Amino acid sequence: MKKLKFIAITLANYLPVLCACLFYKGGAPVEWKLCIILQILLVVLNYIFSSKKSVLTFYNVNLFISTILANALSTYLYYCNVSSDSETPAVGMFGLIVGAIFVFILSLISILLKRKKSE
Numbered sequence: 001m002k003k004l005k006f007i008a009i010t011l012a013n014y015l016p017v018l019c020a021c022l023f024y025k026g027g028a029p030v031e032w033k034l035c036i037i038l039q040i041l042l043v044v045l046n047y048i049f050s051s052k053k054s055v056l057t058f059y060n061v062n063l064f065i066s067t068i069l070a071n072a073l074s075t076y077l078y079y080c081n082v083s084s085d086s087e088t089p090a091v092g093m094f095g096l097i098v099g100a101i102f103v104f105i106l107s108l109i110s111i112l113l114k115r116k117k118s119e
Contacts, residue, residue, distance in 0.1 A: 014066040
């Protein structure tokens, strides 16, 4: 049962990639709002269901990777299928950087809270 929970939470951290694939046509305003809400929920989920700081770090690293993948994928899909202007990659790169920083800060906060809780 523990392995199943571990696998389910790890896969749940890749939901931003699915969100990016499904909602890229709405552009950055739609996709970024959904991903931000989803990222906050996933960090809270990771915090609640992790028993150790190392497990929480593993979950948050997976969320970090999925955030980068989601932003890169949504930028690519939007550029290829909706708007192929020169600003699209720049906006996508900005979203990738902001998303990565956002998840990094949320992850850092949750790891520090888990550390204080365990002491």
